[in-house]
Amino acid sequence: MGNRDNKKTWLGWLSAVVIVGAVAFTGGYYFSKQSEPVSQPVNEEPAKQTPDPTPTPQPEQTPDPTPTPTPQPSDPGTPQTPAPAGDVIAINAYDGSGSLDIRSRGLENGAFRLKNIDWSDTSRTLYVSADMRAFEGVAYFRVKDENGTLLEPESVLRATQGAPAWSPVQAQVPLVDEYRGKVLVVEFYAKSAKDGSRINILPLKIKPE
Structure with a gap:
């Protein structure tokens, strides 16, 4: 126990x-x-970046008006062709003989280049010298007054060479007494080979006194 x-x-x-x-x-x-x-617990999210403060809006700038271009002088090396002169050429054709160079007046076109006006008290004739470039070397001239009335009928101008060459020609206008103090329009022209119409018309205004 x-x-x-x-x-x-x-x-x-x-x-x-x-x-x-x-x-x-x-x-x-x-x-x-x-x-x-x-x-x-680890927060694996990347830290959020604090946004930059909102930029202050800038006042809109008004563009300057387009400046007016300053005209530049023409190139002195480039010849300037004067415009055809519309003035009347006055000459003392009834008092002695003389000559006038008109090349500086720009009286020219594709068929004619006017050069000189000559006159003689003995022949009582105006001589208009020019260089001409026309088909087959043939062109024409006539004389009218300021109102378009025909004074001298159509006359033929014949050059030694045809286009494209330039050749000298001379137009003769009689100095009758009725033409003293009047404006004579000596009209130079060629004719179309297609229909015969006047082309390359070049007027010359002369006032013989």
């Missing part, structure tokens, strides 16, 4: 020790978990 009671006592104590150890172990584990630092 004594041994059995001792054995029960010993087993009782052993069970108590095991229970106490288990409780102590469980409590220690629990407190160790509570004392561990809680890890924070």
